[in-house]
Amino acid sequence: MTNSRRTFGLGVTISTTVSARHERPPIVSDFLPDPLPEKLYEGKAKILYPTDDADVLLSFFKDDATAFNAQKRGSIAGKGEVNCTLSTHLFQQLEAAGIATHWIDTPAKDWMRVKTVEIVPLEVVVRNIAAGSLCKQTGIALGTPIDPPLVEFFYKDDDLGDPLLTRDRLRLLDVASEETVETLKAMALEIDRILQDFFARGDLTLVDFKLEFGTTRSGEIVLADEISPDTCRLWDRRESDPQRRILDKDRFRQDLGKVEDAYETVLQRVADVLEAEK
Numbered sequence: 001m002t003n004s005r006r007t008f009g010l011g012v013t014i015s016t017t018v019s020a021r022h023e024r025p026p027i028v029s030d031f032l033p034d035p036l037p038e039k040l041y042e043g044k045a046k047i048l049y050p051t052d053d054a055d056v057l058l059s060f061f062k063d064d065a066t067a068f069n070a071q072k073r074g075s076i077a078g079k080g081e082v083n084c085t086l087s088t089h090l091f092q093q094l095e096a097a098g099i100a101t102h103w104i105d106t107p108a109k110d111w112m113r114v115k116t117v118e119i120v121p122l123e124v125v126v127r128n129i130a131a132g133s134l135c136k137q138t139g140i141a142l143g144t145p146i147d148p149p150l151v152e153f154f155y156k157d158d159d160l161g162d163p164l165l166t167r168d169r170l171r172l173l174d175v176a177s178e179e180t181v182e183t184l185k186a187m188a189l190e191i192d193r194i195l196q197d198f199f200a201r202g203d204l205t206l207v208d209f210k211l212e213f214g215t216t217r218s219g220e221i222v223l224a225d226e227i228s229p230d231t232c233r234l235w236d237r238r239e240s241d242p243q244r245r246i247l248d249k250d251r252f253r254q255d256l257g258k259v260e261d262a263y264e265t266v267l268q269r270v271a272d273v274l275e276a277e278k
């Protein structure tokens with residue numbers, strides 16, 4: 001297997017330009033083997049390490065941020081901890097609602113223990129409101145409600161720029177069986193239903209999001225990767241201004257500023273919902 005196409009684990013593509021600060025994450029707790037083993041994979045937002053148990057990997061969430069297929073690079077202070085914490089809360093919500101995920105536990109704010117999976121090389125995007133590439137490619141106006149939600153499959157391949165796939169192209173590429181594609185679509189719509197409802201309780205609108213799935217060593221399809229403002233568009237229902245309401249990576253993509261504040265706001269809203277529902 002070549003490095004750039006490896007899809008085992010989180011399915012992230014190995015980057016060779018990660019800042020030295022993240023080359024070797026600090027030993028923060030005794031849950032980490034010392035010395036840290038060689039990383040298995042390094043992606044744009046996370047690094048994966050093996051553990052003594054072949055069914056378990058450790059995932060470190062980086063502050064590094066990329067956009068436009070890594071043509072734009074930067075760093076968002078505290079992003080790793082926020083995204084790991086948020087993903088933890090959201091995976092727990094989904095697990096409680098019967099959705100299988102790769103999440104095992106979160107031994108530190110920016111470290112997650114996850115099940116070892118072989119990633120399905122598809123990015124599954126669900127859209128509730130038109131934004132991003134949908135507007136660019138179809139001319140549909142930003143903010144147009146989409147009901148029922150749209151589920152799209154993109155080929156997870158950085159070299160090709162993650163192209164949108166048709167049903168026939170999915171069949172042609174044979175990256176997943178028709179049955180698996182149907183399973184992914186059904187899971188994505190169920191996840192959308194659960195997350196839309198959850199975020200709404202924190203006055204957040206789930207505009208769209210990207211999911212990745214993997215197959216565990218025992219053959220179960222589970223939700224993998226992360227769910228965070230890096231992978232979701234989230235709009236603040238307490239704000240009507242079209243730029244100020246953006247609380248996700250679009251702030252970084254579009255140079256809107258206050259990126260860290262936006263991510264913190266999402267985390268705070270989610271924490272408030274969990275606190276209120278204790």
Ligand code: 5GP
Nearest residue numbers: 125131132133134208209210230231232233
């Ligand atoms: P779009 O297709 O409009 O660019 O993205 C749709 C949704 O999926 C957005 O919430 C966006 O953040 C997410 N998304 C799509 N592709 C990627 C990707 O390669 N990385 C990340 N982090 N999010 C993605």
